[in-house]
Amino acid sequence: MSFADLGLSDELLQAVEAAGYTEPTPIQAQTIPPVLMMKDLIGIAQTGTGKTAAFVLPMIDILGHGRRRALMPRSLILEPTRELAAQVAENFEKYGKNHDLKMALLIGGVQMGDQLKALSGGVDVLIATPGRLMDLFERGKIMLTGCELLVIDEADRMLDMGFIPDIETICSKLPANRQTLLFSATMPPVIKKLADRFLTNPKYVEVARPASTNTNIAQHKVAVPSRKKREALRELLRTDNVTTAIVFANRKTTVRELAKSLKSHGFSAGEIHGDMDQSARNAELERFKAGEISILCASDVAARGLDVKGVSHVFNFDTPWHPDDYVHRIGRTGRGGATGRAFTFVAPEDAEAIANVEKLTGGPIPVYDLALGETTAPAEKPARPEKPRRGAKAAQEEKSPQGAKSDGEPKPTPKPTRSGRNPAAPVEEERVEAAAPARKAPRVPRRTADPVATGDDAGWNGPVPQFLAVSALA
Template identity: 50%
Template sequence: MPFTQLGLSDEIVRAVREQGYTTPTPIQTQAIPAVLAGGDLLAGAQTGTGKTAGFTLPILQLLKDGPKSTPSKSRPVRALILAPTRELAAQVEESVRVYGKYLNLRSAVIFGGVSINPQIELLKRGVDILVATPGRLLDHMQQRTIDLSRIEILVLDEADRMLDMGFIRDIRRVLAALPANRQNLLFSATFSDEIKALADGLLNTPATIEVARRNSTVDTIEQKVHPVDRNRKHPLLSHLIKTRNWFQVLVFTRTKHGANRLVEQLGKDGISALAIHGNKSQGARTKALSEFKDGKLQVLVATDIAARGIDIDQLPHVVNYDLPNVPEDYVHRIGRTGRAGAVGEAVSLVCVDEHDLLKNIEKLIKRTLPREVIAGFEPDPNATPQPIQLRSGNGGGRRQPQPKKPAASAASGASTKSGGAPKPPAKNQPATKASLLHRAGNRGR
């Protein structure tokens, strides 16, 4: 079914075609008509399935003919899209801008790490579609620089990640400020018990869409485990990159400190690498991501939270330098490769400390990952596991309840005629999320 048969206007279809797309993905085929019907929606889709266009396109269609109520002198915010991180928020707003380029709509993105004053000026001039991270949106609400009383559509994007980051209290404060009569769209990579509870309280008899098997990994991704001693991970990674001529390699580490150290080590090996994590300035993060997307940077090292919003066509290699402490994060990580039918490779460097983590991942994805020992990097069969230590505030953004398994944001705002490409899980104990509410307050700001 082409986009022309989904109920979208000629202006929107034209903008989509200019991005090189004529056929919607499965999530778009189901979500677009459901959103256009006006009801609430609960959608489950993995990263890379086209979910962003699945909600931005119908929102543009619903809003293009003007507000339902009498328009005021300044444009009211009519659609609010909440995203967990700065990078993802910027990506979503870019999608709105690109697809709405032929419509008389304005969009803006607001998040922390940059001055709030330019954002205040943007909001004063009027915005139809606002993309925001929870923390910075609350800043505006507290300063009374935003009016949410005219919201017609609310989107919670990557809702599972927002819960994992401790944003549930912030989300509830935002919900309390919105009009009761609105359309709610909840998108999540997984349907955990926490997500179901949130949906039950937010959505009114929603349509439900789940385009991929829960917690599954795509078939186009070649997954492999390389057993290695903990102190030989860096030499092995350099060896793989050089001998296999890898470029555009996204590497995940468990901590910010580990990311920085790995970048230094790779640099000494003659491999260009930069890190993105919460301690990096917004300018540094934007520069690193831009160079990586443009192919100027060979390796991008990231923590889980900072990597949200990385959306690159045909990313060939994802490396788990450290296995994630939450199994669902493995699915999130490797989902950045093998998109749109392209073949991708996901490699995990696993030491003896991580054997239990690997078992949990394999249990989740319901498959045993093939092991391949690289010659010259054979692990010591007599090595004993050591506890995985994490400092508070690590890049993974989570703290596990048991010591044995500790848990391992692009411009100040944009306001243009609105309009990337049709781009296209984690269950912690409630007590763990509650413990994160206070210290997670600055994330997503």
């Protein structure tokens, strides 16, 4: 199938061809025709599947007919982060170059005066983050009554960031007779409820199981103590044929410290996080795209939706607190049919977090052995060791195993002496008791420890459980 088979205009097909694309991705092939037919749509697709173009392309053709009015955008695209909003704007500029369409970007961290000036002239497409849009709406600087088409992108991330109340308010201010498109990587109950309320008989398109990960990404988890993470990261950066990489951490302070540490060890690294102003974040992102730096340390919010071609590796320096973030993080590599590698550092305290990730993604993640430089298949969970017993009875059973036989019969359990001592107790215990001031007890014949309980394996109580050897995914 080609883009020409989807019903797009000749002007748009020329722009798509000029951008170097010839065949639509599955999400594009299934989404574009119903959108052109003015149907509401729910699109479930993991990141890196071409989802943005799936709604940008038909929107350009739909908006090619009509007239714009001041302060009344004809269409609205809601994005959770500034970076993702800026990337959608880039897509409109690239594919809409043969159409007479005006676009405005409404995001935080940018002077409001320029944005208001763009709105006053009338726009066909308004790309906004919920916070800035609500700010202008409450000031009476924008009217939503002329909006014919609404796109809610990255809906699950909107939920994580607490934007759902704003989304509901915005939807209630839009005309009831409109087309609505909702895209999400997962479909939690809150998002389903939102879709049921604001979409009318939507077409449902799913190109991957919710929360599944890209099969083009080789995933690994590395068991490493927290204090050894930086050393492990440097080792992988040097040895795993890394060309460009994004390193994710859970905290902004960790992102800053990690970038500084990598630079001190000679790596070409940069950082992007929420404490940076928008211009600094844009500048750092442009350096990464241009190849001036090869490693970008990032927080989840700042890097959500980043679309950078050729990212060979993703490193989860910290195991994500939310399982959905794992899917979005590793989706920065393996995009557009390319292959990628993702490593997650798992410290002992990450056991619960990695278990939640593996539950979401549908199976254990292979363990990467740093010493050997290779991945081993996930081991089966060993049988749960028997709970040790307490008291003298346990000591008797451990030191006089009933499994040891003489002439085919088990050895009888020795009876305690008048002092309460077990004649089969270890010599060390006997010495301690002899040294302690106590009443005189009748002498107990000294006995050599049972050969079953001596040697290198003395005191061993079964295999070490796997969950103690390797914690969770980082």
